[in-house]
Amino acid sequence: MRGQLEAGEVSFWLNGQPASARAGQTVLQAAKAQGVSIHCACYRDGLGGDASCRVCLVEIAGEPRLAPACHRTPTEGMAVHTDSEKVQRVRRTVLQFLDAEAVGPIDPLTEFGRLLPKKDPAEISEGTSVPDDSHPAIIVDRDACILCGRCVRACRDVQCNDVIGIGYRGTETRIIFDTDTTLGDSSCVGCGECVQACPTHALRDRSAEENRGAERAVETVCPYCGVGCQLRYEVRDGRIVAATGLNGPSNQRRLCVKGRYGFDYVHHPHRRTQPLIRREDVPK
Incomplete structure (x- = not known):
């Protein structure tokens, strides 16, 4: 020792x-x-x-x-x-049960999907429910949910929004928003903390498919307010496609809706890319 x-x-x-x-x-x-x-x-x-x-x-x-x-x-x-x-032996059995909890297929590139053994395509079942795409930034695919509870704790304990909960019982148990409404009609503020916490992409960014295959990652500081949240931008073809919170001293992986989803202004054609200098011979 x-x-x-x-x-x-x-x-x-x-x-x-x-x-x-x-x-x-x-x-x-x-x-x-x-x-x-x-x-x-x-x-x-x-x-x-x-x-x-x-x-x-x-x-x-x-x-x-x-x-x-x-x-x-x-x-x-x-x-x-x-x-x-x-x-x-027990871990293999537990993973099989959790995999069965998800009605639809688990993306093998997700955090949880990487723990599962590779499957024959013939063994992969299709989902039974239609994803909830009522939110402008987040898609909910309950078929991929394993009821791990991460999104509930991220929303309630980390962001203190208390929008997400677990409702019903038995085989009907599922993630719900407020009093079981769609995510778009709920009191969700769009911070995306639940998306970052989800290990199966049951909660995912709308742009998740576009974000795959990012060429490089750039660690920086959020440009909006003065809190100084640290984040990582995923870049592909010279464009920012995703933002992820880093474990900085002021944000500890957290981001607000502007930091996580408000990066499209970078590519706006009206964005100033050079400083303007005030000249005396030019009217204000």
Whole structure:
């Protein structure tokens, strides 16, 4: 084990190797700090996790049941295994259940889609519902939803808008907006935090298809107000096609509607690209 620990730190074993965790850190966070990746569908940095997806289950020596790494905190001397045979077997089953939760196909390029095994095209089912395209910036495809709850926490806990919730019960359970209206008729302010949080593109930008294949990414500061939100612009053919919030000190990955969707002014033909100089011989 480590010889020197900071105040509040605990030492434990991670896949047979000595590791440490700060006070309040979960197994998932401590493992990430040690360079060990634990997949999770409901967890995201800045959002936390509610242990609903069970993808991040790990094996703890001496305990009969697997524990969710996004909620379990290490204790002194605990031995954690993130990739044992038992963990791999259960994780495959959990991913199959989550994949079945989505009525339609999961885009293999999404965060969750990359966790799934490749499928034969004949095994991919088509969706049954029509996407909600009533919002000017966001499309809702409930067929791709796995009910991970990320969008709910992003809207309620991060942006404090409380527009998105989970309604109904059993097989009818689904994401709803306000009192189960369309997204376009809801009180949504269009910040797009839910889009950035969604791991399956059940919530996606209208321009999502156009944004694929971006040639380069440019990290910069939002040009609108003085808050100084850091963001990344995706660029293709010399045009900005998407904006993503970065973990800056003032925004912590958050963006407002202007920062996330208001970049079209850059390409407007009336935009000034050179400074104007006031001359005395020219009237104002």
